[in-house]
Structures are given as C-alpha cells and as structure tokens.
Amino acid sequence: MQLKISRYILIFFLLTNYFYAKKIDSVLTPITFEGNQIVSTSELEAFIGAKKNSPLLFWKDSSAKVDIKFRKRLDEMLTLFYRNEGFYETNISSVLTSSGIQVKIQENRPIIIQKIEIKSDLDITEEMQLVEGERFRAKEFTQMKRDVKQKLLLEGYCSPKLTTKAYLTLEEYAAIIKIDLAKRKICHFGKVTIETNSSTMDNDIVRSRLHFKEGEVFNIGKIQESYESLYGLESFDQLSLDYSRNIYNKKPVNIKYKEVRKNIHTRMGIGYATDLKLQAKLYAEYKNFRGNGKKILIDAVYSDIQKVVETRLFVPYVFSMGDYHLDFQNSLGYSEEQNIHPFDERILYDKLYFSHKSSKWYNSLGFGFEQIDTLHSDNPNNRNFLVYPFMRLIYDQRDSKLNPKNGIYFSHEMEYGLTYSKSNTSYLKYMEELRLIYTPLYDITLSSVGRIGSIKVYANNLPESKKFFAGGAFSNRAYGYERIGITESSVSDTRLGGYTLANLSLEANFPIYQNFRGALFSDNTMISDNQGIWEFSNRVLTSVGIGFRYLTPIGPFKIDLGANVNDFSQRAVHFQVGQSF
Numbered sequence: 001m002q003l004k005i006s007r008y009i010l011i012f013f014l015l016t017n018y019f020y021a022k023k024i025d026s027v028l029t030p031i032t033f034e035g036n037q038i039v040s041t042s043e044l045e046a047f048i049g050a051k052k053n054s055p056l057l058f059w060k061d062s063s064a065k066v067d068i069k070f071r072k073r074l075d076e077m078l079t080l081f082y083r084n085e086g087f088y089e090t091n092i093s094s095v096l097t098s099s100g101i102q103v104k105i106q107e108n109r110p111i112i113i114q115k116i117e118i119k120s121d122l123d124i125t126e127e128m129q130l131v132e133g134e135r136f137r138a139k140e141f142t143q144m145k146r147d148v149k150q151k152l153l154l155e156g157y158c159s160p161k162l163t164t165k166a167y168l169t170l171e172e173y174a175a176i177i178k179i180d181l182a183k184r185k186i187c188h189f190g191k192v193t194i195e196t197n198s199s200t201m202d203n204d205i206v207r208s209r210l211h212f213k214e215g216e217v218f219n220i221g222k223i224q225e226s227y228e229s230l231y232g233l234e235s236f237d238q239l240s241l242d243y244s245r246n247i248y249n250k251k252p253v254n255i256k257y258k259e260v261r262k263n264i265h266t267r268m269g270i271g272y273a274t275d276l277k278l279q280a281k282l283y284a285e286y287k288n289f290r291g292n293g294k295k296i297l298i299d300a301v302y303s304d305i306q307k308v309v310e311t312r313l314f315v316p317y318v319f320s321m322g323d324y325h326l327d328f329q330n331s332l333g334y335s336e337e338q339n340i341h342p343f344d345e346r347i348l349y350d351k352l353y354f355s356h357k358s359s360k361w362y363n364s365l366g367f368g369f370e371q372i373d374t375l376h377s378d379n380p381n382n383r384n385f386l387v388y389p390f391m392r393l394i395y396d397q398r399d400s401k402l403n404p405k406n407g408i409y410f411s412h413e414m415e416y417g418l419t420y421s422k423s424n425t426s427y428l429k430y431m432e433e434l435r436l437i438y439t440p441l442y443d444i445t446l447s448s449v450g451r452i453g454s455i456k457v458y459a460n461n462l463p464e465s466k467k468f469f470a471g472g473a474f475s476n477r478a479y480g481y482e483r484i485g486i487t488e489s490s491v492s493d494t495r496l497g498g499y500t501l502a503n504l505s506l507e508a509n510f511p512i513y514q515n516f517r518g519a520l521f522s523d524n525t526m527i528s529d530n531q532g533i534w535e536f537s538n539r540v541l542t543s544v545g546i547g548f549r550y551l552t553p554i555g556p557f558k559i560d561l562g563a564n565v566n567d568f569s570q571r572a573v574h575f576q577v578g579q580s581f
Helices: 002-025 041-048 067-085 138-155 203-208 222-233
Strands: 028-034 066-067 090-095 102-104 112-120 163-170 174-182 186-193 236-242 249-257 264-273 277-286 295-303 306-321 324-335 342-357 361-377 382-396 407-416 424-439 445-459 500-513 516-526 541-552 555-564 567-577
Touching: 028 041, 041 067, 066 067, 067 090, 067 102, 067 138, 138 163, 138 174, 138 222, 186 203, 203 306, 222 236, 500 541, 516 555
Parallel strands: 028 102, 112 174, 186 249
Antiparallel strands: 028 066, 090 102, 163 174, 236 249, 264 277, 277 295, 295 306, 306 324, 324 342, 342 361, 361 382, 382 407, 407 424, 424 445, 445 500, 500 516, 516 541, 541 555, 555 567
C-alpha cells in the first residue's frame, strides 16, 4: 500500500514539474532592439513573431514580447535574417535582463547591387524587383525568379532555358546579377484525362468547368480559373489538375478528384444587423444532390421587420451549344417586410433561369413570377401578379472577390413586365453598376461605385416594392436600409419609391495596424419620380463618414458611421461582413 502511494506521489511530482516546465518554457518576455538603422524594428519583431497589443488598445502595454524559449537561438536566427537582407558582416548579441531581452545590433555595410546583366528574348522588365545601386536582398532575388517563371507559363512557354546567378564579393560589398533567358517554343494544352473512383459525376460536368481545351496555347492562369470553377460546384473533397508533364511542347492535364462525402450542411444562429436588427437564421444545403454536382438548399431569415424563406435548386450543365454550357437554377420563396417603408408587403415568387460563368463573365437569362400584396393604411390589400423575363450580365476583373486591391466590375440587370391581361402592369426596369478599385501607393485603396437605374411603366400601376429606394450599408450610409425615397432637397425625401436612381460612393481605405484598416467615404444619392430623366441640381443627399475594417478569411468585418453633410442629425451606424467594392 505504501509503495502504491509512493508511486502516486512520484507521478504527481513528475507531472507537476512537466507542466510547470512547459509553462515556464512558454513565458512571454519583453524584447528590445538597439543599433539597427536600415532594418526597422517592426521588421525584426515580425520575423521573430513578437506579440504586441494593438495601438487601438492604448490602455494596455504596447511593448513587443517574445517566447523566452527562443532566447538561445535568437542570435543565430537574426544573423541568418540579416544575411537574407544583404548584411553579411552583422554583429548581433542578446542578453537577458530583469526587464527582458535586449538585442544589440551592429549592421555594418550591406551588399549593394553593382550590375544587372540581362540576356533575354522575353520582356521581363515588370518582373525585375532588383535595382542597381540598391541593397541586395535574397528574398527579392528569389521572388524575381518566381515571377519570371510565372510570366513564362502565363505566356505559354513551358520549356524555357533560364539561368539566374547572383555573384557576391564581400571584399567590395558588391553583387552582380546575371540572367540568361531563352523562351524557346510555345507550348499547348495536351490531352485532358479524368481519373476517379466516383460513379455519380459525369465527365461532361467536369469538362464544362474547364477554361481550356486541347490544342490551345498553354496558360497557367486558365488552370487556376478551372480549379476555382470546379471547386465552385462544392462537390469535391479532393481535386488536382496535374500539368507537370511536357511531351514535345504539349502539356497533358490529368484530373483526379474524390467526391464530397459529407453532403448535408446546416447552420443556425442568432445575430444582429443594422438593417434587420435582432434576427434568427437557418441555412441548410445538400451538396452533390443525387450526383452530377446538383445542389438544393434552404435559406431563411426571421426578424421583427423581415421574414424570408427561400429554396434553391441548382443543376449544372443542363445542355450546351458547342463550348458554351448552361446551368439551371430555380429559386422559390416567400418574403414579408414591415416597418421599413410607408407600406408593408408580402411576396410569393419563383425565378427560373439559365446561366453561364467564365473566368471574367457571368450571364443569366430567365423568367420571374411574383405575387405581390402591398398593404397601405388607406388600402388594406393591393395585389399584383407579375410575369417578366429578366437578364443579368457581369464583367468582373477584380484581383480578389473578398478584398480587392485593383480592378473593375460592371453589371447590367434588366427585367420586362409582360402584358397578359388588361389589368396587369407592363414595365421596363434596368440597373447599371460600375466599380473601380485602385491601390496606387502605401497600401491605400481608392474605390468608387456608381449605380444608375430607370423604370418605364407602359400600362397600369407598378407595385411600390418594384420602385427605387436607397440607404443602407451598400448605398447611402447616413440612412438605414431603404429609408431613402424620392429626394426633395439635400436634406429631405418623401420615403416613396421613385422611377430613376443615381448613387455614387467614394472610399479611401488605409492600413492602421496589421489586419485593422480605416476608411473615409462619401455617398451621394438622387431618386426622382420622373421616368427616364435624372435631375441632380440640389436634390442629392450627400453623406460623409469614417469606417473601420478587420480583415478575415471570409472578407472584411466593417463598421461604418455616416452623416448627411447638410444635416448631421441624420446619421446611422452600419455593421457588415463582406466587401462592397
């Protein structure tokens, strides 16, 4: 019995010491740098993974801290870092004091690029990050090689002769860069083969998502676009497009995939949005429903002012016209809105359409059916039944969908109400949108979004919900969601929908700290009751504001505070996840 107790005490003692040692081993201690002049302290802190509180948390300690377990290897790590930065004779010493780790640095002379010799039959000017007379940095030299190889693949050259050399002389602190490039013959896509153990996915579905075909000039960008298009089906757990082989300047592509095993996904939650207030959400989807990439889903939102439930069925590649394939989607839903406009409404709708998506273009064409019940205080129930063909055309050349830095986006939407009886409404409605994004210097992104829309009514009265309203996180941020109707002056509107709309938003987005960014913006809105005529004059509601963003993998989390420049009592705060530009 005594032996057994002794064992327990020993085990307890060992475990206690183990966890105590682990705790000591992971203690964070302050670190400071002295003597560094060319390499900034922030670069050194980022390299060693130092932890710092955000400057926004001004009441907390903002000093950099590092895990004490790196103390023994710190000098060696920083010496290697400085070599990569072009300093080959740097002296580094660190000591542990009562106030933390103190690192003393004597950078000495860096290696300077003395000469760059380029012999190439392909223009690689844009890929050259190295400049004569500047410091030689190993990572820039490596990145230059990657960029040149990437350009070759984008131009269709898959078997070039490329030699890159960096000759360093420590006696003269000089570097000579030599680049010898012969692009040779252009390459083409070879045969496309598909390998899988699946029995539910037709090869035609997979091929319809490819942005290249056999015989075309090879372009690695088309490989990436094909990846994105195939993953867009949400039907694969594993997917690879192997183009590593090169047979007489032809690159065959071998596609391998495994279909998704967990088909059903559900999400439920309670949240708060500026426009919808407290809300409950339900989302359920069945991926690869009965094979061939089909998908069925249910999307529902419930709040005091809005109730929506919608089911969608997506069927890829229902038919094709040559290389032009068409997908099919049906959206059936019901929605209620109250206390947003001077009227409440209930809508039962069904939209059936065909669509096609390429690397830069998206277009769709279909039919919509809507039963709209509009409830006014003076008219208990006004019912309209609309039948309309509609189309949507999008050109998207932004460098990112989640957080674009440069690019252009254009969309055109149009619907036409058909005449099927003497009492129904016939109309034409369209909306144009143009987004421009540009990041010139210092990671400051300038963005603009312009929207114009118009409605022409040919017969009978148009339901109120089909008219134009504005306001909200995607429109004029001094107002709530769709709180702007026909604008009467620079400070007032009627809250009634209009027939023409013009909206322009401008924003400057700038870095603050790591993933935190700030924004300054201006929104300008005009809505008129004239059909087909825009009147700007003094009927534009102009707002200005500030915003804060935190970048996440699913897009920025945004807080915007906007106010009317002519009436600061008119203001609003908006919370949003996702990009507006």
